Amino acid sequence: MTAWALWLEARLADGRAAGPWPLQHGADLGMALWDSGFVMGELIDVRSAPDEGRVVLSFDVDIRSDDGQPAVEAPSRRAPTHDPGLVVGAGEQAVRVQRLAAYALVHCERGLLLTQHSERTNSPGRWGLPGGGVDPGESPPDAVVREVAEETGQRVRLTDVLGVVDGHWIGRAPDGRLEDFHAVGLVWAAVCERPTDPVVHDVGGTTAAAAWVPIEQVASLPLSDAWRDVLLAASAAPTDQ
Numbered sequence: 001m002t003a004w005a006l007w008l009e010a011r012l013a014d015g016r017a018a019g020p021w022p023l024q025h026g027a028d029l030g031m032a033l034w035d036s037g038f039v040m041g042e043l044i045d046v047r048s049a050p051d052e053g054r055v056v057l058s059f060d061v062d063i064r065s066d067d068g069q070p071a072v073e074a075p076s077r078r079a080p081t082h083d084p085g086l087v088v089g090a091g092e093q094a095v096r097v098q099r100l101a102a103y104a105l106v107h108c109e110r111g112l113l114l115t116q117h118s119e120r121t122n123s124p125g126r127w128g129l130p131g132g133g134v135d136p137g138e139s140p141p142d143a144v145v146r147e148v149a150e151e152t153g154q155r156v157r158l159t160d161v162l163g164v165v166d167g168h169w170i171g172r173a174p175d176g177r178l179e180d181f182h183a184v185g186l187v188w189a190a191v192c193e194r195p196t197d198p199v200v201h202d203v204g205g206t207t208a209a210a211a212w213v214p215i216e217q218v219a220s221l222p223l224s225d226a227w228r229d230v231l232l233a234a235s236a237a238p239t240d241q
Contacts, residue, residue: 005022007055007057095177100184100185107191112212126225153198168182169181
């Protein structure tokens with residue numbers, strides 16, 4: 001099966017919906033909705049359509065003003081970043097990759113469940129959320145549960161979809177291939193009712209270690225740029241069990 005194609009849908013407060021339409025490679029989510037006439041709000045639903053090979057991300061939106069005086073400032077258009085020290089050979093072309101991933105913000109009485117990035121990533125030693133790529137034909141919620149088990153050994157139960165993070169950069173994959181990489185990561189809240197000492201089962205992958213981190217210690221860790229804001233907010237206002 002081929003990888004999931006990502007589509008966007010806009011939901012208005014009165015129940016009307018617009019879309020879905022495909023998310024183009026590298027497109028910022030907020031800008032994609034803005035260009036379609038909407039101001040992006042919260043992610044409210046994620047739907048998989050296996051027969052069509054697509055995942056639809058549904059956002060709460062407002063209609064963008066067309067009178068030249070929008071109620072909110074337009075999102076900034078972004079260019080892809082480049083991995084530090086990237087060297088591109090003469091004639092070398094980056095392969096376009098759009099990757100859907102799913103992650104879990106897991107709470108229990110022991111703290112937050114975090115994973116440490118391995119040397120196979122561009123941020124070794126830094127900490128973030130457990131999770132990873134959604135396999136072709138696999139639903140994002142199933143992928144979260146599977147990835148958390150592989151990376152930490154914990155069994156979790158998902159509660160609510162919290163949001164989405166995305167990024168666009170050019171760099172080297174772990175196998176050395178030059179990639180034009182567009183990452184879209186869905187984030188779920190989850191609980192672990194029977195926490196154990198974390199164990200990384202996916203040895204040799206992108207996870208070097210996993211740990212339950214007490215809430216008050218999260219901010220003192222070297223956090224991944226991708227997850228810093230999410231983790232600092234979670235540690236400041238932890239979810240009730």
